[in-house]
């Protein structure tokens with residue numbers, strides 16, 4: 001009888017402990033990201049455009065790896081502001097035309113198909129469970145696809 005009631009409580013405790021540290025959601029510890037290409041305000045031949053990022057202070061690993069501070073992967077938000085996903089919230093997995101997960105190699109770049117015109121790609125770092133990290137902070141690049 002008691003065993004039955006204990007299980008959910010232990011689960012709740014585990015979740016609380018996990019959210020405190022292991023999720024990598026602790027306050028900013030530095031780290032930075034920079035879009036290497038395309039350059040800001042550049043004109044890029046389309047429809048496929050490679051966006052490449054330089055990352056410091058976060059070790060890029062495969063999505064789904066055990067949660068570990070200082071590890072995670074990148075996301076490319078296509079014409080979606082970083083603020084659409086709050087720090088700690090999960091980056092949607094089912095909207096691949098708006099949220100591209102770089103949870104497999106190559107970890108620092110993705111090719112995406114874009115329509116002609118101006119686009120803004122925002123790079124957002126998340127932990128191994130796809131939850132947005134506070135740092136490194138998101139970076140954006142705006143360019144025109146021809």
Ligand SMILES: [Cu+2]
Pocket residue numbers: 063073074075091101102103126129130
């Ligand atoms: Cu992800």
